[in-house]
Amino acid sequence: MAAERSAEILFKDRPVGVLLETPDGGTRFVYGPDVTETIACALPVATREHGWPAGLHPVFQHLGPEGWLREKQARAGRVEEEDDFGLLLRYGRDCIGAIGIRPVQPITPSGWGGDAETRAATVGGRTVSGVQKKLLAYHDGDRYLPAEADGPATHIAKYNGQSEPTLVRNELLSLRLARDVLGAKQVTAFDRGFVAGLDEPALIVTRFDRTATGAKLRLEDFAQILARPQGRDFGGKYAGSYEEIAAAIRQHSARPLIDLDQFFRCVVFCVLIGNADAHLKNFSLLETPDGLRLSPAYDLLNTLVYRGAYKTEFALALGGDRIPTDRIDRRRILAFAEAIGLPAAAARLALRQLRDRIRRSTAIQPPDAEPEDGFLHRYAEIVENACSRLFEE
Template identity: 55%
Template sequence: MALRTADILYKDRLAGALTETAGRGTRFTYAPGWTEDIACCFPAVRREHEWARGLHPFFEHLAPEGWLREQQARVAHVIEEDDLGLLLRYGADCIGAVSLRLPDEIAPAPEITEATASPGRTVSGIQKKLLVVKDGNGFRPAASQGLAPYIAKFNSERINTLVRNEALSLRWTAAVLGANEVTKFELAHVSVVEETALIVSRFDRGARGEKLRLEDCAQILCKPRGQDYAGKYDAAYEDIASIIKRYSARPPIDLLRFYRRLLVFALVGNCDAHLKNFSLLETPAGLRLSPAYDVLNTAIYDGFDQTLALTIGGRKVNLDAADGPLLRRFGLEIGLPTRAVDQTFSDLKRQVRKAAPIITPPAAEGPDGFVTRFAEIVTNACLRILGE
């Protein structure tokens, strides 16, 4: 089989080339004269970056997962396991500032027009999702050209409360941490799909659609995705703290933001806060911890793993064991001052009291109602962690 090559663009400028190697790996090579890092794992002082087996994890984590992966593979007639093949067809608009295209000397593939395959664009994540644009009072799938400033996230066939859950989780998290700490979102109808979705504003795009650098922690750590998508769980929360210390333009501030966020994730029952749910975002000051996203009360679903997604102190921690002493100790071990840890707990106690109306069940809802069960999980976690 012929070895394939892709042009690698950074903010739509040719930055280098990605080539398959004879040993079934891949090699990224910077273009002559290029001096800017396109990613934490690709320092430009080193001109070539090789990965021995398969697609380099940085690019692998740009590829779609789950429902969108199935859609895109089917429409493009690409083998579902072929990450590079999918990115060559859909990688013109990836999350972040890096994109892929066929070299000029290779004839372009037939244009993809099916709206639910996000032609020319891709977004990672297991959940059913599409890139969308505003259309009157609702939204519609984005075409292959033009802006695509929003991500629509839908319910799955198995769980019909995902949209409601994430909307409530984000709203409560924003009330506790502050609105600027959480991605902007709304609920709206998406035509063609004909469903109501959680619409998330992309913070990796500027006001005029300009691409901003955004890297998740799985990319930064070069964690292979794995056939079962388990690579994003193969790490510790201490690793995220180390990333912030090394790459953030404001390490002390972002370390505290990360710590506060992790506590709130434990309070809201979010056991799925894995490496891809923490990212560094380009700002005028440099790379900073991005707003929170993909926040979900997973503890509400029977059969879902009730352990935190990453390890703490070298071990997996059950949600019920994530208590105040453990999380205080974690804050100190990642280098936060005692006064910062104490202040965090004090602030969160005050904010969860203010946020209580958001998760107050409707008067007509029974004891097994969604909001009732959601509130019970949060209330128990607040008692366990904050003593509130």
């Protein structure tokens, strides 16, 4: 029987404890004796040890890659794709947020090899969560370069999927509209460009979990905050409700009423653009000088435009039900606002402001030359229908 593995857990590159496999297949995280700072909402430092019965604790499990990047890193690192701990031991030195994983026993480098794409995906013991094809990168003058083993990794480059060649265009449109409707400070900064060595165009988003000098900021998505295990099919991020996210905001945010209002607006925006994939990992709390706050919006996509490629039900329960995204109306949204403790006046003001801003935006205005069944026309039609359901009193 193989010996249980262990890892040193880093927080902002400082050792804060150890993560141990247990004989029964679980894991146990133990804070160091001198550590006084909580590293995650689900791992309060007042409790010195945190066990999990099967596999990695969700705080650590959700740091690992999914989809395309998981396959690339598992193959290059000679790790089984199902081995969450093994993947983090090899690639978890630099993850999203402030937590890092360093193996207690040194791991022999496997060598990256392969093409430029494989090397960019596997170099440097770094990883990023999410299903979509993506790579870590940084800005150098007028170009983007793949992140190396050391040095900056200030951006995430996101690419089209083989079966969905419009993902980059879709998210670019969605972010532009979100910037107009939610406000520039409430949306991740973004660009469209190429990463050197890769021929595909990418959506390149600026990481808000890194400062201008590269320092790491604490960032936790709500799958981590609510300690929802990933699941074999990676479906754990759908196991929850928007009301649960709101309750966690109330508990952990330094400005809960402000963040509840912003969260409400983000949920409404997801309905507006037909985003049926706004799951627990697509909302996060971010470290700020004031404390933890709701992060800028990210991973915004019109999924209804793909007509069957995604589920049409809203990603999480709303009002206790799994509702088709295109059936969420004003009544349900106002009931949701009441359920999360947002005053009726604030909810109605938010709806009026969102209505006025989306009417002024030209982000998704189809060009005259595009046919009526073109991508932008279908996108705009989904938004128009949602506006009728949400804004008509």
